[in-house]
Amino acid sequence: MRVSELSSASGVPVATIKYYLREGLLPRGEVTTSANQASYGAAHVRRLALIRSLVDVGGLSISAVRKVLDAVDDPSVPLHQMLGATMETITPGPAGAEHDEYRARAADEIGRLIADRGWRVSGTSPARDTAIDVLATMRRVGGDRLAGLLTPYAAAVERIAEADLDTVSAVPDRDLRAEAALIGTVLGDHLLAALRRLAQENVSATRFAPPPPEST
């Protein structure tokens, strides 16, 4: 199909499709016999849906989308590392995060957590740096009041990660598996955040609000 038809099929405006083509997010269509005409197929429709979900729902920048799609499209990148590329998709600490006593202490805590739980993770993982930066900021702003959260959070994410990997491993096709890992990780953050608010509301209602009147 032509660009105009790809636009109709995907619901994405022609100008936006051309922008994605220029930015290298969307592969060029096959060039057909007629000189300036490229032809697009179902794979392009699917890729557009993926890009829109990462941008609109995942809140990702175009450059973050390019990085993770490059990892998805490179068959030599193992799933293991592809998941690492999705680190690009969470807000990093501020550039030049303060290297103060809070950060040093947070680095110790995260290091101890990883050792205590026996996690096999790279010493240079960007996720580790982000965890340290966020924890340091929590302490800098909130003092020791939030100190008790780290262990229950670690226990919870272990179960989440098992479910994530179970789900992704069950997808037989390599390309679809990479896409599922990407969607699951990026949109999963948002699904978890929304479910967490609901669960907080429930715990708060259960602890602090009077029980609802019996329905009659």
Place this chain on the structure above:
Amino acid sequence: MRVSELSSASGVPVATIKYYLREGLLPRGEVTTSANQASYGAAHVRRLALIRSLVDVGGLSISAVRKVLDAVDDPSVPLHQMLGATMETITPGPAGAEHDEYRARAADEIGRLIADRGWRVSGTSPARDTAIDVLATMRRVGGDRLAGLLTPYAAAVERIAEADLDTVSAVPDRDLRAEAALIGTVLGDHLLAALRRLAQENVSATRFAPPPPEST
């Protein structure tokens, strides 16, 4: 102290402080006897640290920060509702999310999940809408491949929310408690996302990578 001193104490440039004052994020200082001079104190330093952490690490917009700080500053808002205000801080679905079969099905699934788990949550909770939008997008892009995630995610966030409320309830002062809830919820999303990447890396390494050589 004067604005220039507040800038030194907080590390926030004077122009940024004046912007926050205009935007109503930072309360005006007390007006002293000398005509155009306002005086700032330790509460302003603390508030600036809170704003910076929400903007820099939490990735919040200025308008989102204003909304949640309004809830923090209003003593008539119960903690219960204050946590609800933090929904403003996660990326909402795209404006005018598609109301297609995927969304209808996702709404059913979230409704059933809430009923099955006995969660006491408002029928009009924005968190519910966000969960529905994200789940619908996951299905629209990923088909049924990610369907198994909802239940383990719900189980995990229940434990996270218990830890969140335990931590916040332990803070005796109302203002500090509201701040702790805000920091814990907003930065907690990012800490959870980073720890989730680490846990994924660990599960992935454990399942797919060869064991590390024994250290000698």
